[in-house]
Amino acid sequence: MSMDNYLRTLNPQQREAVMINDGSLLVFAGAGSGKTRVITTKIAYAISELGVRPWQILAVTFTNRACKEMQDRVIDMVGDEGQSVMIRTFHSFGVWLLRKYGQLVGLDANFKIYDDDDSVALLCQAFPDDNKKEIAGYYRKISVIKDRMEKPNPLDDRLCKYYSKYQSMLQRTGNVDFADMILKSIDLLRRNPDVKEQVHKRFKMILVDEYQDSNKAQFLLLKEIVGPDTFICAVGDDDQSIYR
Ligand SMILES: Nc1ncnc2c1ncn2[C@@H]1O[C@H](COP(=O)(O)OP(=O)(O)OP(=O)(O)O)[C@@H](O)[C@H]1O
Ligand SMILES: [Mg+2]
Incomplete structure (x- = not known):
């Protein structure tokens, strides 16, 4: 299917959310209203219509299963290059960052x-x-x-x-627990402006699904990785928040 056809399957609100791509965008909508579909279509739209390279896109969600589903959906829409879109949980994003730069915050090269x-x-x-x-x-x-x-x-x-x-x-x-995957990542980016700049340069577009479930540490990590020119889009449903 072409991008036009994907856009045609969306309702007007979803289409609007897909096509806004500067500054930042926070979308709150109800359960099953197509929030995740907006994110995956946004990724496909950015790649095929805006010339964003797949590896310049980071999407974050809350379970490994949701990551896999999103990645499959993106690959369906844009083909193999969809594999290069980074789709991770906050924790696995932290691990990715710390495997690259963790020694700067005292982690062992092969931390457990x-x-x-x-x-x-x-x-x-x-x-x-x-x-x-x-x-x-x-x-x-x-x-x-x-x-x-x-x-x-x-x-x-x-x-x-x-x-x-x-x-x-x-x-x-020099090892980490679950909480440290986020905390050490925040620490790393705060103490190393050059690493932070590299992250900012790499990710032109960051999308967060199930935003209502992010905690303080995850919010602060997000704040560090969003650069001055990054487009950030967060979608969520405050009625479904695990913190209600
Ligand atoms: N405009 C549309 N036309 C047809 N099907 C749609 C449309 N929007 C969403 N859907 C379908 O509705 C279902 C729910 O969509 P999606 O998972 O994106 O919603 P969600 O808001 O992320 O849900 P949740 O609150 O559970 O996270 C999916 O099967 C999706 O393909
Ligand atoms: Mg969803």
Whole structure:
């Protein structure tokens, strides 16, 4: 199908959202109203009508499955070059960035990603006399604190003890947990203007699906990667927010 035909399948509001491509665009619309379809058509439109190169486009969504579906849809519309559009979750975008530049923020060249079980095991190793179940409970608190970019309550001695040991162990070994994939990426871009500039130069267009689910850290990462000339489009449905 040609681009004209793809545009013809859209309703007027969707078509308008596809064709606005300067500055920034925030689209809020209801469940199943075609938000994801707007993003994939926008990507195809930018490539075939605006001369944007596929690798200059970054699309971010919240699950690996949604990434795969979007990538397949883009490839359907523009052909093989659709493979070069970067479609990732915030976390996997962070990992991509940190695999390239992580050593600038103290990561090991082959850093490991700790999942929740690895992290609890790390704490249990450091505190062999403490109750494992309780450690796991404290780890969940640490994880929430990091996602929110907060610090542990200074009155909670045990939480503070685990938090500081955990953070220093990750730092010493140069490895990351889930929250760090975003936090270290923010840190990297804030401390290294040259890396930030390279990212800004590469991505001319950034699209975020399910924007209502992004947390503070993800929002701040987005703020770092959007350059002065980047077109940014975020679509979401505030009724479906996981933070409601
Ligand atoms: N203009 C249209 N004509 C025909 N089908 C459409 C149109 N817009 C969307 N659809 C179809 O409706 C379904 C929902 O679209 P889409 O997934 O883009 O919506 P969404 O707003 O992203 O949904 P969600 O809120 O679940 O994320 C899809 O199967 C899509 O192909
Ligand atoms: Mg959708």
